[in-house]
Amino acid sequence: MSAEMDVLPDVELAVSVRDAYKFYGSKKKPVVVLNQLNMTVARGCIYGLLGASGCGKTTLLTCIVGRRKLMSGQILVLGGKPGTPGSGVPGPKVGYMPQETALLNEFTIRNTMNYFGKIYGMTTDEVEDRMHLLCGILELPPKDTQILHLSGGQKRRVSLAAALLHDPELLILDEPTVGVDPVLRHSIWEYLVEITQKQNKAVIITTHYIEEARQADKIGLMREGTLLAEDAPENLIRKHDCETLEDVFLKLSRRQEELKELGITSQSRSPAIEQSQGSIEKEPLPVVRVQDKVQEERKKMRKLKPTILGALQSQLMMTALRYYRNPGSLYFLVMFPILQLLVFVYAVGHEPRSLPLAIVNEELSFDNVTNCVGLAEPGCDPPFLSCRLMNEINPEQIVPQFYLTWNESLDAVKSGKVKGALHIGPNFTEAWKERREVWQEVSDELIDDSEIAVSLDMSELPIAQFLSKELLASYKRFAKQLLQDCNISARHGDTPIQVKIIFFNYSKVYFNDMFKFSVPRADIRPQQSELHRLYGLRINFDVIFI
Numbered sequence: 337m338s339a340e341m342d343v344l345p346d347v348e349l350a351v352s353v354r355d356a357y358k359f360y361g362s363k364k365k366p367v368v369v370l371n372q373l374n375m376t377v378a379r380g381c382i383y384g385l386l387g388a389s390g391c392g393k394t395t396l397l398t399c400i401v402g403r404r405k406l407m408s409g410q411i412l413v414l415g416g417k418p419g420t421p422g423s424g425v426p427g428p429k430v431g432y433m434p435q436e437t438a439l440l441n442e443f444t445i446r447n448t449m450n451y452f453g454k455i456y457g458m459t460t461d462e463v464e465d466r467m468h469l470l471c472g473i474l475e476l477p478p479k480d481t482q483i484l485h486l487s488g489g490q491k492r493r494v495s496l497a498a499a500l501l502h503d504p505e506l507l508i509l510d511e512p513t514v515g516v517d518p519v520l521r522h523s524i525w526e527y528l529v530e531i532t533q534k535q536n537k538a539v540i541i542t543t544h545y546i547e548e549a550r551q552a553d554k555i556g557l558m559r560e561g562t563l564l565a566e567d568a569p570e571n572l573i574r575k576h577d578c579e580t581l582e583d584v585f586l587k588l589s590r591r592q593e594e595l596k597e598l599g600i601t602s603q604s605r606s607p608a609i610e611q612s613q614g615s616i617e618k619e620p621l622p623v624v625r626v627q628d629k630v631q632e633e634r635k636k637m638r639k640l641k642p643t644i645l646g647a648l649q650s651q652l653m654m655t656a657l658r659y660y661r662n663p664g665s666l667y668f669l670v671m672f673p674i675l676q677l678l679v680f681v682y683a684v685g686h687e688p689r690s691l692p693l694a695i696v697n698e699e700l701s702f703d704n705v706t707n708c709v710g711l712a713e714p715g716c717d718p719p720f721l722s723c724r725l726m727n728e729i730n731p732e733q734i735v736p737q738f739y740l741t742w743n744e745s746l747d748a749v750k751s752g753k754v755k756g757a758l759h760i761g762p763n764f765t766e767a768w769k770e771r772r773e774v775w776q777e778v779s780d781e782l783i784d785d786s787e788i789a790v791s792l793d794m795s796e797l798p799i800a801q802f803l804s805k806e807l808l809a810s811y812k813r814f815a816k817q818l819l820q821d822c823n824i825s826a827r828h829g830d831t832p833i834q835v836k837i838i839f840f841n842y843s844k845v846y847f848n849d850m851f852k853f854s855v856p857r858a859d860i861r862p863q864q865s866e867l868h869r870l871y872g873l874r875i876n877f878d879v880i881f882i
């Protein structure tokens with residue numbers, strides 16, 4: 337084997353595998369699947385990889401196409417290492433037909449071909465031409481047939497067509513002829529012979545039909561993760577003095593066992609072949625008894641009635657088993673929503689803090705403004721009402737930044753330095769007091785003077801809404817305290833809208849009870865309505881997009 341590798345120049349090599357070693361499971365309990373395996377596939381040849389079920393063929397092929405990695409050893413495919421950038425493997429250089437078809441039931445044959453064609457960068461015309469050719473060779477059903485409606489064998493042929501579609505240099509086919517009738521199997525082989533001989537392509541094919549593999553140029557007999565032999569079929573038969581390839585395989589398998597007993601090779605995995613050979617055939621039941629049993633079973637079956645509960649139970653059992661076998665997914669299923677919730681709560685769940693707000697207070701000189709909290713005196717008649725209001729603003733949530741003029745503060749909002757701007761006019765306290773005194777004849781000018789203007793940056797709507805809510809709450813606290821200090825019920829400072837929350841009574845929704853507006857009537861409670869005129873806070877939602 338190695339001698340041949342040395343003889344073949346690199347350009348003639350399609351695949352070379354050297355000392356491939358791979359196991360599944362943990363390091364403590366490894367299940368060795370590839371055990372120092374060597375393999376050489378030349379261009380322009382069909383390589384038949386033969387071996388019992390579970391001997392590691394699929395594992396080897398997936399390593400060659402770069403879907404799995406070896407623990408040690410080396411693989412070269414068309415001169416490059418599979419899985420490395422620029423190697424084209426996996427990619428356009430290789431066509432791989434896996435053992436399990438990976439087709440979407442929702443697609444038609446044409447959709448499937450277009451899908452794979454697009455992956456390989458083919459144009460629609462190129463896909464159509466290749467599809468036409470392959471549909472003929474592989475006797476595929478009409479191109480618009482949905483995959484869902486294909487038989488198992490037909491699906492395998494579509495999968496084979498997908499592997500052949502982009503005309504790759506190397507074809508790796510994992511049991512492509514399973515479920516294919518002998519005539520079609522013959523035409524598939526004919527096609528493979530043609531592309532290898534005329535187009536110098538290389539094909540690696542696994543099959544369980546040993547005699548079918550006689551058409552291959554070279555055969556690798558694989559057992560327990562190693563290649564027992566690798567040569568042309570006729571050479572193998574001649575060298576080992578056998579009549580069939582099956583006999584060669586048996587002879588070499590026996591020899592491998594003998595060597596193992598002598599301790600010449602080390603294998604850590606129990607051989608599947610021996611296991612199957614070791615099974616004891618059950619004695620067949622007499623025909624009459626079998627028929628009786630069948631009748632008995634039929635009677636039992638008639639009594640069976642599928643129930644929804646039974647279906648639910650089996651569904652539950654299946655789901656439980658699935659998670660039991662794949663605990664990682666259960667962890668993901670439980671932990672992911674928790675993580676999502678935590679991220680959400682952390683990111684948007686809590687209230688914003690330290691929001692900068694521009695304050696322009698024309699009631700005080702600039703130096704005094706920064707020290708406004710110290711000027712907030714208690715009582716019904718304090719000198720600076722604006723400071724009483726400032727005092728109610730929660731410093732953890734709103735951080736005041738003082739500006740001299742309204743325009744400056746608006747510029748700060750526009751430039752994103754602050755989230756909004758609050759303006760208190762020069763006659764605020766005076767106007768507010770006068771408004772209280774002469775509330776029945778209060779002029780619009782006086783109302784303007786006693787109002788506070790707020791402009792918010794609406795480009796961050798939740799922040800603006802939060803600021804608006806906070807400022808209104810601060811104002812309410814301010815108004816209530818002031819009312820109390822003036823021996824007026826603090827309830828007069830409440831907004832005259834009572835929002836009542838009711839619980840939904842089944843599907844019936846009492847819309848009328850949802851919101852109760854108790855607007856005070858001027859003739860009954862003149863004081864309250866006037867107080868609301870007095871304590872006006874105007875929020876101007878000036879939309880400022882930065």
Ligand SMILES: Nc1ncnc2c1ncn2[C@@H]1O[C@H](COP(=O)(O)OP(=O)(O)OP(=O)(O)O)[C@@H](O)[C@H]1O
Pocket residue numbers: 360361367369387388389390391392393394395396435
């Ligand atoms: N992902 C995996 N994890 C653990 N063991 C695995 C895994 N895949 C395969 N095996 C085991 O590795 C061994 C080789 O499997 P592999 O599929 O390569 O065999 P194979 O020769 O292709 O078999 P077949 O001809 O039946 O497809 C088997 O014993 C299998 O149970």
